[in-house]
Amino acid sequence: MAEIRVIVLPGGKLQVFVDGAGVSFEDAKLATLKVLGQLRAQGLEVEQTSEIEQHRDAGVQHVHIKGNINVSH
């Protein structure tokens, strides 16, 4: 099962993180598309502003939650 975190940022921006035991990148892509599709189906005109990117420690620039549940890199 894919665990999805949608971080809603100021100014109408979103970042969608997908994880989960045994979740492949293909699974993550499908889950992301499902989330974005659901938002659009509910009338939110959400535009994807990046590719669905496979996360690497030094790769995708994204926000970090401050506190003890996230890591910096």
Next chain:
Amino acid sequence: MPCSLAVSITKAAVSNEQLLQLLTPEVVYEAVKNFLRRHETYQRMLVGEWQGGPHIMFYVGRCVVTIVNGEVTVTGGTKREAEFAQKLMTDVTTLLSRLADYLFAQQVQNALAALGPVESQAVNVDDQGVTRQATVLTLKI
């Protein structure tokens, strides 16, 4: 889920126009009225308020706050009160911006609820060195 373990990351956004649509006159009127009535300085100076159609006005001392479609202007006051008027405009603009963000997060949460239970958490995030308030919505598919 530490971000270093995320399988994928995707960015998306809605337009500023869509955010502004959340700020209906009724919502804005109630939010600004409550803000001014509770603010330690403005509550003593609030002398009137008016709403008609998309136009909302608050009379704070000798300044008039006008809000139309989420746009805030402050007029009136003397030259010496320019600093006060500027602060008033900044405060109300910031309030509306945060209100739009809050309403947007609620809208996203409601939309995702059709996929399953959604947990919501207010957090601070580090966005390229800048701390921002954000909402994290967690669900499983």
